[in-house]
Amino acid sequence: MNDRQRARYQARADILKALAHPTRLFVVEELSRGERCVCELTEMVGADMSTVSKHLALLKRAGIIVDDKRGSQVFYTLRMSCVLNFLSCAEKVLKADARDRAAAAR
Amino acid sequence: MNDRQRARYQARADILKALAHPTRLFVVEELSRGERCVCELTEMVGADMSTVSKHLALLKRAGIIVDDKRGSQVFYTLRMSCVLNFLSCAEKVLKADARDRAAAAR
């Protein structure tokens, strides 16, 4: 694995890393239903607004969501909706594991 | 977000986290071409064998790959090949970013 290759994999890993957090997955799924302001997301997540804001900044830097300032509010929108496909695969992994554990227990 | 929901998102996040590392992405892609033993992967990655072994253990625990001990060697195989779809989406994100940056610079 040379430097060029490593950089390519690093770039992809950064995107996955941006999604690899329960709060951020929740936000992505919620944004898939339409735009939301920080205050709405904060309430849904149930954490400090500063914490949510940092998660949003991270997702934005990764290019997954975009922000739109309107007056004193900031609305976020999902930009790369294909990330939702990740979740269906993750679900498959979980289901396969559950099946295997059940089979092993039997 | 209640505890039950949080657990669901946590489980998904764990799978994404398992993939969110350049070395592990490389391994996954390599295994998509067929089974490989630890020594082969170690050489390709160019890191210590103990390091590679830990990455493999992590991917295995996440349910993404499976191992098959044969004599003194251990061969790993991709179990959830759908994770490859992740990469095509990651690529899309990167392309979109490159395009936007080019547009902004213009």
Add this chain to the structure above:
DNA sequence: GCCGCACTTGGCGAGTTGGCCAAGCGGCCA
């Protein structure tokens, strides 16, 4: 049995992440 090989595990240091608190910043209304 014992050595060597392939691999895993434990441990350590350096760097990163995630949460809250507190402070800062910009828009809006009185």
Add this chain to the structure above:
DNA sequence: TGGCCGCTTGGCCAACTCGCCAAGTGCGGC
């Protein structure tokens, strides 16, 4: 213009990650 509101940023600490080294395990050949 002063103060509130929505949001972001900086600081801090605890927890986690990643890499290497060293030690341990288990199979196979001599």
